[in-house]
Amino acid sequence: MQNNTTIDHGTADFLAESRKRRTFAVISHPDAGKSTLTEAMALHARIVDEAGVTHGKASRHATLSDWNDVERERGISISSSALRIEYRDTVINLLDTPGHSDFSEDTYRVLMAVDFTVMLIDAAKGMEPQTRKLFDACRRLSLPVITVINKCDRPGKEPLELFDEIQEATGRTPVAVNWPVGGYGAFHGLVTPGSDAYIHHRPVRAGAQLAHEEVAAGATDSRLDPGGWPEASENALLARELNGSFDDDDFIACRQTPVFFAAASGNLGVRALLDFITTSAPSPAPRRDLSGAPRPIDDEFSGFVFKVQSGTDAAHRDQVALVRINSGTFERGMTLRHAQSGRALNAKYAHHLVGRGRATATRSYPGDIVGFVNATGLRIGDTLYAGKRVEFPPMPRFNPERFRVIRLTDASHQKRFAKGIAQLEADGTVQVFRTQDGSPRGPVLGAVGDLQFEVARERLLREFGVETAYDDLLPFSLSRPLRGPGAEGITEVFGTDLLYRPDGEPVGLFRDRWKLERALERMPGIFAS
């Protein structure tokens, strides 16, 4: 077994391994093609057999990254999973995010674990509400964003119009890395601005196989559509004149977003995107600990939990804490320490997720995601480390906007109910509160969106075997953390209420924005900063 105080990873190999990592999430407004692109990337990296990647929502959603019963039934992606795929010489850690806005808190936590994002935009729809929110989250987290304009095989908005929308909504300058040849509806290739080279695509039926790609000299190759290339080439140059060329520093500093064109369902443009990710997207960099000091990636092992996932599939009805490695080498079997409790944790049961299965994690590097199976006591945001103690900042909690009392319908299952509620709190499915009088009817659950309540109830039934029911929504639409003493005074303002988190932290509930403003005016001192 590895002695965790004498890990030797300060070698050129260690740094080379870290530089090979690309850890990112594909994000988008629902239906822009996130699942389709994820599968197309996996197909290019050949981690799933061709038969496994079938096109069509029902089958596709049951294959790769969506695995929770609730989401399978509803056809939406709720949980996040981490896929490890290899493309050329690069190890890609692809983190999936829930598409639905009701799970934006979960998405935010995943974004805290990545080094950049790939933002998909539907060519026909342009910037949608969730696209804007996600760009905003990336701005707050200083995450570089690669933009992919998807569904170019269908009629859509003019690319330059989309560029204006992106610039206006995000403040990042979109720069074209490639440009579609043939235009929407007749998309059959990509050209690089300022270059004669033309990647000609012959799409394949149903997207289950790689698209046939041929690199041609655009201006001279007579086999190609004669009209498409010159026009695309001219437009690509125009875009470059307007917005400039790709610049590494501007990309990393979030001043630019490189733009790709693709049709994920036909696997068109996916290779160009992957090639760019391997050559130009950032590898893991030092992350700041709680004191604000950057943790060098070649320091001893450290990482943090960004997701706790339960009931992952029928064959593995267990709980997995997903940890993003920030520094050092992870060795299977090494002894780690849990910063929050001080407890030692033996990392015997750790794995990566590969396609639909799992592979045992033996050696992992910064940027990698390791799943710890049934490591009870690990909560979202917790730090694991080896050697000298380090702690990373906690995950920010969203202020819930929906509140409901959840009741147990069969009183004999009190213990299991309490256990289930504690689990839902720990893995961030919902936030849990008690009332001032101790919640005799049942705890209050807080959520950003109603689907969270549905998932919570479903999980209590499936994983803990308890039937529950909700009371009506409480009449509050905003909440803010408070600090005592004097927090109880909040209830003097009409249209407010007070709840407590399990750790005793008081939280104020407000009927609407005006009630919140009123309370802020009257007692600013009780609001936590």
Ligand code: G4P
């Ligand atoms: P999401 O995860 O972002 O929610 O999107 P998802 O991949 O499920 O894709 C949403 C719909 O868009 C799917 O169609 C999918 O096939 C389609 N789609 C994705 N990429 C492309 C593309 O490049 N071109 C075209 N034309 N369509 C694309 P669906 O109607 O929900 O299902 P089905 O068509 O697969 O039956």
